[in-house]
Amino acid sequence: MKDSRLQKLDGARVLVTGGGGLVGSRIVALLKASGARASVLDRFDAYPHSVRGLFDVDVNAHKVVFGDVREAATVRWLVQQADYVIHAAAYADVAACTREPEVAFAANLQGTQTVLQETLRSPVKRLVFVSSASVYGNGRGDGVQEFTESQPLVPISVYANTKLWGEHQARLMLGGSDREFAVLRYFSVYGDPQVPKPGSHSWMVPWLSMSAQIGLPMRLNGGGRQVRDMVHVDDIAHATVLALVAEGAVSQTINVGSGKATSVREIAEMVARHYPAASLVDAPLPEGDPLGGYADTRRSRDLLGWAPAVTLEEGVDRYVAWLKASPDVVPDWMLPVPALTA
Numbered sequence: 236m237k238d239s240r241l242q243k244l245d246g247a248r249v250l251v252t253g254g255g256g257l258v259g260s261r262i263v264a265l266l267k268a269s270g271a272r273a274s275v276l277d278r279f280d281a282y283p284h285s286v287r288g289l290f291d292v293d294v295n296a297h298k299v300v301f302g303d304v305r306e307a308a309t310v311r312w313l314v315q316q317a318d319y320v321i322h323a324a325a326y327a328d329v330a331a332c333t334r335e336p337e338v339a340f341a342a343n344l345q346g347t348q349t350v351l352q353e354t355l356r357s358p359v360k361r362l363v364f365v366s367s368a369s370v371y372g373n374g375r376g377d378g379v380q381e382f383t384e385s386q387p388l389v390p391i392s393v394y395a396n397t398k399l400w401g402e403h404q405a406r407l408m409l410g411g412s413d414r415e416f417a418v419l420r421y422f423s424v425y426g427d428p429q430v431p432k433p434g435s436h437s438w439m440v441p442w443l444s445m446s447a448q449i450g451l452p453m454r455l456n457g458g459g460r461q462v463r464d465m466v467h468v469d470d471i472a473h474a475t476v477l478a479l480v481a482e483g484a485v486s487q488t489i490n491v492g493s494g495k496a497t498s499v500r501e502i503a504e505m506v507a508r509h510y511p512a513a514s515l516v517d518a519p520l521p522e523g524d525p526l527g528g529y530a531d532t533r534r535s536r537d538l539l540g541w542a543p544a545v546t547l548e549e550g551v552d553r554y555v556a557w558l559k560a561s562p563d564v565v566p567d568w569m570l571p572v573p574a575l576t577a
């Protein structure tokens with residue numbers, strides 16, 4: 236992705252927490268392409284080893300540190316050598332945070348507190364806190380599904396609560412200090428090499444595509460009526476790196492979405508075009524799964540000068556092409572159990 240505004244990052248040192256995950260690793264790749272040197276701090280336990288290898292972190296990062304964002308000494312050492320921080324590390328699955336709130340608190344609250352505290356005491360110029368559109372919950376309750384940054388926030392999951400706390404804490408600790416900050420609310424991220432996590436009800440494109448590919452019905456939770464604002468991971472990385480350098484982003488909270496609502500059923504139908512034998516089946520709506528909405532994109536356009544480049548149709552085509560070329564990435568736990576023979 237060529238964007239002359241990113242030339243400002245040539246030679247810059249950027250700490251990316253969670254740089255070993257889907258989004259973080261794509262950010263690291265874009266930083267490298269922009270001439271920056273990315274350091275990664277990650278626990279590397281969100282995926283099995285085979286999936287981790289798909290993210291190319293070792294290839295693109297200048298330095299990779301296996302560690303936890305709660306380890307103050309490690310974070311201190313890394314932020315002292317950084318010009319910028321992107322804090323993307325999180326227990327990043329809605330269902331897992333509901334099942335294990337104490338793990339969510341440790342990573343998303345305690346870890347965020349440590350990163351903010353050490354950044355405050357460092358020479359870092361700007362920190363970008365990665366938040367989520369989940370903070371909007373089901374919206375204002377008036378049926379309007381366009382989510383605007385200034386509207387009241389009513390999170391409906393443990394995960395969303397932790398993200399909202401992180402937003403407030405970033406503002407509380409860094410607002411008025413010499414360290415600049417920006418908060419980004421990502422909508423639904425997708426794109427290869429995204430692989431579902433066990434027990435998750437997020438990440439529709441990989442879930443549905445992999446189900447169709449291995450001959451399982453595509454489950455539509457809640458009948459697939461929920462809507463999602465889908466943003467390709469390449470576009471998410473671009474917006475995030477822009478937030479490090481855009482003057483207008485300082486102290487702002489900015490949606491990162493396409494501004495378009497697509498129902499989960501529509502996403503399934505897009506995927507099914509690639510799999511003629513695919514079938515769709517309705518399933519109950521899981522706890523904490525929001526009805527969804529789409530981004531008000533004015534701030535991302537005006538403050539970041541950003542708009543997504545990858546359409547959903549193109550992104551789904553790319554994902555399915557990748558999956559068909561890499562069938563082994565389907566996790567074992569998704570595969571149907573073979574019938575026992577006598």
Ligand SMILES: NC(=O)c1ccc[n+]([C@@H]2O[C@H](COP(=O)([O-])OP(=O)(O)OC[C@H]3O[C@@H](n4cnc5c(N)ncnc54)[C@H](O)[C@@H]3O)[C@@H](O)[C@H]2O)c1
Pocket residue numbers: 252253254255256257258259276277278279280281282302303304305322323324325326327341342346365366367368420421422423424425
């Ligand atoms: N994927 C989405 O649709 C989406 C939407 C909104 C917001 N987000 C946010 O974007 C960020 C990246 O999400 P992702 O989709 O790439 O998830 P991911 O699970 O692929 O990446 C998160 C990374 O954080 C690391 N991590 C977790 N706890 C850690 C800890 N205590 N110390 C160090 N590293 C730790 C994990 O090992 C993982 O590599 C997260 O903050 C997530 O909440 C994602």
